[in-house]
Structure formats: structure tokens, C-alpha cells
Amino acid sequence: MSVRGLVKRYGRTTAVDGLDLDLPAASVLALLGPNGAGKTTTVDVCTGFARADAGEVRVLGVDPAGAPDALRARIGVLPQGGGAYPGVHAREMLRVVAACAAHPLDVGWLSGVLGLDACGRTPYKRLSGGQQQRLALACAVVGRPELVFLDEPTAGMDPQGRRLVWDLISALRRDGVAVLLTTHLMEEAEALADDVVIVDHGRVVAHGSPAVLTAGEQQELRFRARAGMDLDGLRTALPEGYGAAEPIAGRYLVQGRIDPSVLSVITSWCAEQGALADDVQVARRSLEDVFLELTGRELRT
Amino acid sequence: MTSAMHSSPPDRFVPGTFTPRPGAGAPGRMLAAQAGTELRLALRNGEQVLLTLLIPVVLLVGLTLLDLVALPEPRVDSVTPGVLALAVMSTAFTGQAIALGFDRRYGVIRRLAATALPRWLLVAGRLAAVLGIVAVQMVVLGALAAVLGWRPAATGLAWAVLLVLLGSAAFGALGILLGGTLRAEVTLAVANVVWFVLLLAGGIVVPVSQLPGPLAAVATALPSGALAEGLRTVLTTGAPPGLTPVLVLVAWAAVATLAATRLVRLR
Numbered sequence: 012m013s014v015r016g017l018v019k020r021y022g023r024t025t026a027v028d029g030l031d032l033d034l035p036a037a038s039v040l041a042l043l044g045p046n047g048a049g050k051t052t053t054v055d056v057c058t059g060f061a062r063a064d065a066g067e068v069r070v071l072g073v074d075p076a077g078a079p080d081a082l083r084a085r086i087g088v089l090p091q092g093g094g095a096y097p098g099v100h101a102r103e104m105l106r107v108v109a110a111c112a113a114h115p116l117d118v119g120w121l122s123g124v125l126g127l128d129a130c131g132r133t134p135y136k137r138l139s140g141g142q143q144q145r146l147a148l149a150c151a152v153v154g155r156p157e158l159v160f161l162d163e164p165t166a167g168m169d170p171q172g173r174r175l176v177w178d179l180i181s182a183l184r185r186d187g188v189a190v191l192l193t194t195h196l197m198e199e200a201e202a203l204a205d206d207v208v209i210v211d212h213g214r215v216v217a218h219g220s221p222a223v224l225t226a227g228e229q230q231e232l233r234f235r236a237r238a239g240m241d242l243d244g245l246r247t248a249l250p251e252g253y254g255a256a257e258p259i260a261g262r263y264l265v266q267g268r269i270d271p272s273v274l275s276v277i278t279s280w281c282a283e284q285g286a287l288a289d290d291v292q293v294a295r296r297s298l299e300d301v302f303l304e305l306t307g308r309e310l311r312t
Numbered sequence: 313m314t315s316a317m318h319s320s321p322p323d324r325f326v327p328g329t330f331t332p333r334p335g336a337g338a339p340g341r342m343l344a345a346q347a348g349t350e351l352r353l354a355l356r357n358g359e360q361v362l363l364t365l366l367i368p369v370v371l372l373v374g375l376t377l378l379d380l381v382a383l384p385e386p387r388v389d390s391v392t393p394g395v396l397a398l399a400v401m402s403t404a405f406t407g408q409a410i411a412l413g414f415d416r417r418y419g420v421i422r423r424l425a426a427t428a429l430p431r432w433l434l435v436a437g438r439l440a441a442v443l444g445i446v447a448v449q450m451v452v453l454g455a456l457a458a459v460l461g462w463r464p465a466a467t468g469l470a471w472a473v474l475l476v477l478l479g480s481a482a483f484g485a486l487g488i489l490l491g492g493t494l495r496a497e498v499t500l501a502v503a504n505v506v507w508f509v510l511l512l513a514g515g516i517v518v519p520v521s522q523l524p525g526p527l528a529a530v531a532t533a534l535p536s537g538a539l540a541e542g543l544r545t546v547l548t549t550g551a552p553p554g555l556t557p558v559l560v561l562v563a564w565a566a567v568a569t570l571a572a573t574r575l576v577r578l579r
Contacts, residue, residue, distance in 0.1 A: 058426060060578075084336035084428035094419025098353050104420075110345035111427035113335025124324055136418060150423065157332040182325035188332055 012057065012158060012189065017066035019052050019213075026052040028213035029066070034191055034206075036157070039184050041204035042193040043298065045308070049213035050193035051091050054162050057191065058088050071158060084112075087156035091163050093147030101130040101138065101146045105153060112154030125149050125175070140167030148176060158189045165199060177203060197298040201225075209302055216305045224301050232265045232274070234288040236281055245280045249273065269293045336428035346424070346437030350411075351444045360407050363507075364445060368399045368453055371517070376460050381518055392457040392464070393543035394516045399449040400476055401516070401536055404442050404483035405490075406507040412438070412491030413499030422578045435488070442484050446476060465550030472546050475553060478561040479539035485568035486535070492576030510536040519544065532556065535564045 014032040018025065027049040034040040042050045055061035057070055059078025068075055073082045095104040102122050109115035122128055125145045130138055138146070144167055151159055161180070165173045180203050183190055194200055200207045201221045209217040209224075217224055238261040245255045245265075253267035265277060281288045302308075354360045375381060375391040383390040415421055424434055454462075464472070491499050511517055513527060515537030520528050531537035542557030 060422075060426075078425070080336065080428060080430050083426065085332075085334040088426040090419060090422055090426060092419055094421075094423030096349070096353055096420045097414050097418045098357055099349065099420075103349055103352075107345045107349050108423070108427055110341045111337045111424075111429045113337055114333040115337075116329070147423075150427075152330065154427065155330065155333040157334055178324065183330050186328060186330040186332075188330055 041200035044210040087151040087159040089151035095135040097136040347440035350441035397540035405487040408487030409491035409503040413496035467550035468546035482564035489572040
């Protein structure tokens with residue numbers, strides 16, 4: 012799948028503003044961003060439920076506009092919030108969706124492994140959010156698609172359900188399925204995606220593997236020591252471009268690439284001050300930090 | 313956390329489980345799965361059963377046995393065609409509109425539209441379910457009417473089937489138009505009010521010939537009046553229904569279908 016310069020407007024609001032995406036087979040691409048960033052709109056255009064105002068979109072080599080039957084037969088979609096008849100039993104619904112595919116997975120097996128058997132004869136509208144979500148996920152994969160769109164697949168799920176979904180997505184990737192995942196959960200993107208595209212206000216603000224996005228110079232080291240030590244000596248001792256601060260009394264923070272020589276500078280400075288550095292932690296940036304840094308806003312707002 | 317966290321292949325999913333093997337299902341199987349499910353759902357939904365079976369049964373028995381509306385004897389011969397028309401209206405219009413309104417609310421139309429199910433099958437599946445329920449109604453109500461002494465004109469039965477199909481098309485298209493465009497709660501209110509007004513003033517309980525002049529003229533042009541009067545003619549006399557009821561039903565079906573193809577939204 013590839014997207015170049017996608018623009019989608021609703022009235023005077025521009026929901027997606029020049030987005031580029033690439034998703035090869037057997038890989039997971041996470042669209043990460045806060046609510047209203049344009050993630051769902053992007054999925055809607057790629058699945059043919061909305062028309063692009065500008066840009067080129069190719070899904071399995073086809074223009075998805077108008078959602079042609081031949082394309083829909085090859086993809087699986089988990090629309091945001093799922094979808095089923097209000098009075099239907101989970102298994103009945105899965106059977107209807109399975110009937111739309113030529114070689115569906117075994118409905119009994121899939122509903123068992125996704126914990127849908129526990130839903131029994133409860134109508135869809137009375138299922139919990141997590142159960143509805145697991146049904147939606149089952150519906151998205153039951154047709155053995157080549158490409159799966161999962162819009163917020165773990166929304167409303169407990170940690171156990173989330174673990175199950177993560178396992179499922181890993182298994183899809185392993186078996187050669189391409190997965191486009193939208194999420195506002197950092198852990199999800201970090202744990203699952205080969206590639207993360209961070210979007211905000213319909214634009215790509217960062218793009219790369221989770222490791223690349225969070226690695227590089229932007230490391231930091233935190234430690235505890237006696238409060239109120241003079242940091243000037245440390246700043247002089249550290250190489251160019253490093254920062255040192257005491258954001259909270261007794262908690263120190265050194266920013267920059269932390270390697271053994273930098274570590275030894277820090278410990279010897281502490282020794283000179285007659286202090287012992289305690290609880291030393293070297294942390295990589297999380298995607299959360301990346302987002303905060305790029306947009307000046309928290310992701311979960 | 314790093315990307316090395318890509319879980320080692322999880323035990324619950326054997327390698328190859330999800331190896332792509334895409335393709336659309338056979339149209340017949342898709343139709344059967346969708347229509348069969350919608351039919352089952354309608355028959356186990358209490359409110360739908362009240363609307364499509366219980367109320368017509370009560371009206372059939374009540375209007376036959378009680379002298380509420382002045383009708384020629386045997387009363388059952390005049391009552392039954394009206395109740396059959398009511399049954400079609402209840403299922404194809406009111407029931408269909410309400411079901412579609414809430415189906416959209418719960419995202420199922422969108423869900424099905426994202427599968428390989430072609431658009432024409434999505435509509436055909438709903439109509440097939442409607443026809444299935446109408447068939448159940450005709451059998452139940454016809455049998456009950458026969459017990460009450462109904463003896464329809466045998467030569468009119470084929471005409472009656474045609475009229476029921478046309479009525480299902482006209483009311484079904486109107487129901488899809490209503491349920492496919494408005495919010496679920498608004499659909500619920502409108503579909504019930506229209507049902508009640510047409511029941512009393514649309515030529516169903518009170519035959520068009522007994523309505524006051526201007527109302528009779530309006531009722532003749534409504535799908536309820538056309539269907540009820542057409543059924544009264546063919547089932548009591550065995551003669552063809554005449555052109556008016558047929559044209560009225562065809563016109564409503566055509567206009568509503570045209571509007572529905574432009575205005576209906578998936579959610």
C-alpha cells in the first residue's frame with residue numbers, strides 16, 4: 012500500500028493534509044496520534060469509505076475510491092467502534108461476515124480463540140466494549156485478507172484482551188499479512204510496529220521505526236544524590252551539547268548520548284562532591300517524549 | 313521497550329494460520345447468510361413480532377368478531393385483505409425502517425459494506441428478509457382468517473401475490489429511505505406515527521369507500537389504500553385489481569427507490 016500527498020477536507024476543516032505512507036507486505040505500520048489527528052480519515056480513504064480531495068492512494072495496486080468489490084474481497088477492516096446488528100449473537104455475526112469470504116477461517120475456532128464463546132446468546136448491544144471489540148477484530152481477519160486495517164483495535168480492552176490482540180497482530184505479520192494500525196497508545200506502537208508514522212493535525216510529524224524514533228542523541232541519565240550540588244562543574248566536565256539539571260531537589264538529569272566515558276565523568280563529579288549517585292537510570296526517549304517534543308502537547312489529551 | 317519486543321510467534325496461533333487466502337464468497341451463500349440472520353433477528357425481537365404478527369392477529373380477530381366498523385357480511389371477507397395489507401406495511405415499512413435505523417446506529421451496515429458483499433446484495437439481503445417475514449405473516453394470518461370463515465376467491469390469489477410483492481417493494485423502499493437517512497430515534501417515532509395514521513385513515517381498517525370524500529381521494533393514492541383496496545377487490549371478487557392500485561404502488565416504489573439510492577447513508 013502506498014499513499015502520496017493525501018489531502019482530505021470536511022467542509023472548511025482539513026482532516027488530512029499531505030500525508031505519505033508506505034506499507035509493504037508482512038509488516039505493521041502504526042499511525043500514532045491524538046484524537047482528531049486524521050488517523051480514522053486516513054483509514055476511511057484507504058478503505059474506500061471516503062474520497063481523497065488530493066493525492067494518490069494505491070491499495071494492493073488499486074485506487075480504493077468507491078471501495079470496488081474486488082479490492083474489498085482482499086482486505087479486512089476493523090472500523091472504529093466495530094459494528095454488528097444490535098440483537099445479534101457474536102458467533103452469528105461472525106458467520107455472516109465469514110460467508111462473505113471465499114476461504115474463511117473456521118468460525119468455531121476463531122470465536123473460541125478470541126474468547127467470543129463466552130458471549131453466548133448475549134445480544135451485541137449488551138456485550139462489553141472489550142467483547143464488541145474482539146468480535147470486530149474477528150470479523151476483520153476471518154476472511155484471510157492480504158491487508159488488514161485496524162482502527163484503534165484495543166480501544167476499551169482490558170490488559171489481557173490487549174495482550175491477545177497484540178499476539179494476533181504479531182501472528183498476522185508473521186504469516187505475511189500487512190497491517191495498518193491506528194492507535195494513540197505508545198506501548199502499542201512501540202511493541203508491534205515495524206514503522207511508526209506520528210501524525211498531528213493531519214500531517215506527518217515524524218516517521219521511522221520505533222527504535223530510530225526513540226534512539227539517537229536523545230538519551231538521558233537520571234540519578235538521585237544529595238540535593239543542591241553545584242552543577243556548573245559537571246557542565247564544564249561534560250562534552251559539548253550535553254545538559255545537566257536538577258528538576259526536583261535531589262533528582263538529577265543529564266541529557267545527551269550516554270556512553271561509558273560520560274558515565275565516568277558523572278560518577279567522578281559526584282565523588283568530588285562527596286556524594287554517592289544512587290538509583291542511576293539510563294533511559295531512552297519513549298515515543299511519548301518524541302510526540303511531546305514535536306508537537307508541544309501530550310498525546311493523551 | 314524496543315521493537316525487539318515483536319513477540320516470538322505466539323502459541324495460540326500456529327504458523328500459517330493467517331496466511332492470506334482472500335476472495336469473495338459465493339453470492340448465494342452471502343445472500344442466505346445475511347437474509348437468514350436478519351429474518352431470525354426480526355422473529356426473536358419482541359417489538360418486531362408485536363408489530364408484524366400480534367397486532368395484525370388481534371385486529372383480524374377483533375374486527376371480525378366485534379362490530380366496530382360497519383362492514384358487509386361476512387365481515388371476515390372485508391377484514392382480511394385490510395389486515396394482510398397492514399401486515400405488509402408493518403414489516404416492509406415500519407419494521408424495516410426501525411431495524412435499519414438501529415442497524416446503522418450499531419454500525420452493521422458499515423461493517424457489511426466493508427466485506428466483499430456487493431452493494432446490490434446488501435440491499436437484496438434486506439429485501440429477502442422482508443419477503444421471508446411477509447411470507448410467514450401471509451401463512452399465519454391466512455390460516456387464522458380461514459378458521460374465522462374466510463373464503464377468498466381462488467382466481468384472485470395470483471393477483472394477491474403480485475399485489476403483496478408490489479406493496480412490499482413500495483413500503484420496503486419507503487422504509488429503507490426513512491431508516492437510511494434519519495437518526496434511529498427519529499426513525500422510530502416517524503415510522504410508528506405514519507403506521508398509525510395509515511392504519512386508521514389510509515384505507516386499512518376502514519375501507520376507502522367508507523372514508524369521507526377528500527380523505528378517500530388521498531387514501532386511494534397512498535400505498536396503504538392502494539394495497540388494501542387492490543387486495544379487497546381481487547380476494548373478494550376474483551377479478552383483476554384494476555390499473556389504479558397497481559400504478560400507485562409502482563409509482564411509490566419507483567420514487568422511493570430513486571430517492572433512497574441518492575440519500576441513504578451507511579451510518
